Amino acid sequence: MGLSLGIACAVVLLVLPLITFSLFQKYLRRFYGFQEVDPAGRRKRSLSSKLKDMQSFFGLNQTGNLDSYTLAVMQTPRCGVPDVHDYVHSQGNRWTKNVLTYSVGRYTSDLPASTVDSLIASALDMWAKVSPLRFIRSFSQQADIMVEFEHGDSFPFDGPKGTLAHAFDPGEGIGGDVHFDEDELWTAGFNSSASDFAAHEFGHALGLRHSQNPESLMYPTYRARKTHNLLSSEDIMNINVIYGMH
Ligand SMILES: [Ca+2]
Ligand SMILES: [Ca+2]
Ligand SMILES: [Zn+2]
Ligand SMILES: [Zn+2]
Incomplete structure (x- = not known):
């Protein structure tokens, strides 16, 4: 966590609010399963509850708001695999051969x-x-x-x-x-x-x-x-x- 937090203040000053909002939605969609419309018709989980999931994953304060620490983590280059898997169809998680x-x-x-x-x-x-x-x-x-x-x-x-x-x-x-x-x-x-x-x-x-x-x-x-x-x-x-x- 410390690695991302160090650059937080420097990064946030450079960011325009509009760009930030779409980055943030995209990030939660891609890595935390946020959906604007839930295909199953259940009550969709709000953006801020997905944001709390993300903050919890990275050990940040779970404010549900896009603070500078959260933004800094979202702007750190990363792996494309989601951080939560319960909404992704999984093919099974092991090879059956060594x-x-x-x-x-x-x-x-x-x-x-x-x-x-x-x-x-x-x-x-x-x-x-x-x-x-x-x-x-x-x-x-x-x-x-x-x-x-x-x-x-x-x-x-x-x-x-x-x-x-x-x-x-x-x-x-x-x-x-x-x-x-x-x-x-x-x-x-x-x-x-x-x-x-x-x-x-x-x-x-x-x-x-x-x-x-x-x-x-x-x-x-x-x-x-x-x-x-x-x-x-x-x-x-x-x-x-x-x-x-x-
Ligand atoms: Ca890339
Ligand atoms: Ca293959
Ligand atoms: Zn990964
Ligand atoms: Zn690919």
Whole structure:
């Protein structure tokens, strides 16, 4: 939490109220299941109650108002996977096998393919070290985990910043796939944290959800960490709950 709060005051001064309102609705729609009209005809939950859910997730004061701390979190680049899952149809949250294939379908034009390959290998290795899971490189377009820097699904990205990547729960087809937003500039300078970020997305591909614990690799916002290539004890416990111990 501290990481986002530090920049709160600087950020809020730069923001126009109108832009803010649409950002805020979009954020709650995308990550907290806010709907203007509830298709089931039940009483819809108000925007402010969804905002309280978001504030609670990030450990902020649950004011139900868009204060500067809340806004700062909403403007922090993050993963595209929602923070609450009860409204999303889930395909099931684990693979029924321990040996998974992965393949890079489309590379970014920002980095050499060999750099991307080694980032992905080291990100997957973080999970393999602490679980019975094994990852085998494949060149097929039908690998279990397809990694893409372009994508054609119904969850469009948003240009630079904002959402950086997203991933799908274990399952057939698009299940387990990881997509990075090619509108980001994936630079070599990003590398020190890039394997952590990729490992976060692979966590979703293995069935993990977002964590409220800022120490966890599965925390939803992107930030530079002091240490790299390290899972938190919570991450290790959660992957072991699903797949068993190493
Ligand atoms: Ca797949
Ligand atoms: Ca983006
Ligand atoms: Zn995520
Ligand atoms: Zn996608």
